[in-house]
Amino acid sequence: MKYKILLAEDEPFLGKVIKESLEKNGYEVLLASNGKEAWGLFNEQEFSICILDVMMPYKDGFTLAAQIREFSKNIPLMFLTAKSDIKDVAQGYASGGNDYLRKPFSLEELFLRVAELLKRSKEEKSSTDELRIGEYVFYPKRQELIGGRAQIVKLSYKESRLLELLLQNKNQVLERKLALMRLWGDDNFFNTRNMDVYITKLRKKLQEDTSVEIVNVRGFGYKLIC
Template sequence: MEKNASLLLVEDDQALGYLLKEYLGMKGFEVTWEKNGKDALEILKHEQFDLAILDVMMPEMDGFTLAGKMVEEYPGLPFMFLTARSLKIDVLKGFSLGAVDYLKKPVDEEELVVRINNLLRLVKNTRKKVETAGPSVISLGKYSYDPGNLLLTCNGEEIRLTGRENELLQYLAERKNKVCRHRDILVTIWGKNDYFNRKSLNVFITRLRKYLEKDDNVKLENVHNEGFVLRVME
């Protein structure tokens, strides 16, 4: 029997936190509820989760800061934001940090469950794809790319990728020298082709370009109005 998905809920509002913990528990999730970012980081040292749900405005450590630390220390843990911060700049910041979704309060509990299940399904499919591919390392010019361990290496220097960076680079690397259309990337990795996800995709493309700038024979090129191509000149 497959175990229930384990969620880390980080929410300082007592009433909402209690409501979400109980409701998600009724829907079959195992929910651990923490009231601030510092406590969340502490429990991550001892427990593993399938998905983290983060508020932004919290005492001691806000959700954006918490997300940044999680990306550094637990790059394989997907996270989403659930917050009253609804300005465009906040949404873009959330996605640029690597969030797999950004929901605005007040939240519809049924919609939240649907989104969580969709995100978990996407993550599971991605991990299964990596496991099926095995421990093989992909050669990209001077770079050695190990998607199974989220590792990009060049001249002995290692770059540890976040989960979303790894998903995107693997998608492009498996299709190197071929045009990867915006829509196909977004639907496959983000699960949806919309404005905010397109902005998030551009942020991650910029990051990958920076990682790959040590070899002039490896270029992540923009194809106008079409998508991107990872050009590797052998």
């Protein structure tokens, strides 16, 4: 398995060095030069770990981490920063970070920290990767649903993330704007219609179990009943 890393670093030279060094160690790395770009990449692809610089334009690392943590409770988050004040460290952990590496740092230490976070994450996922939705078993990482007759239903990346978000708010209203901002980064008309299409696709893929329903709560959003 090749781990995919989201690296957000606004210093071009440092970002390039870290990216190339991690790639030489067998990782796939996507580099973002600011927090806004990193948030866009996070919403488009699935990552094994996020390495975030704290001081970035458009969106700082702490704000970005808090947004990521709202959607994913388990993905490892590591901060890179020149800040050393204990208050900054505390803020990093409060925003959902798992580790905090102060600049300047050695690449060897970075590799060790990344490997340890991924190992810990893998151990935690082994007991939480399987989710129940009525008669279905949902595997978010594999983007699969397995129905009562053991048939495998493949999901697209966006379908999987939307279903996971609905499940996190099971039997409660998932606000339309919240879902749009988390999954598309914008609540414009085009994205709203796009999300409606994905909801329709999910309904069809869950239709075998009549106890499972995605209800349209007019003017508010959607509710997954199961």
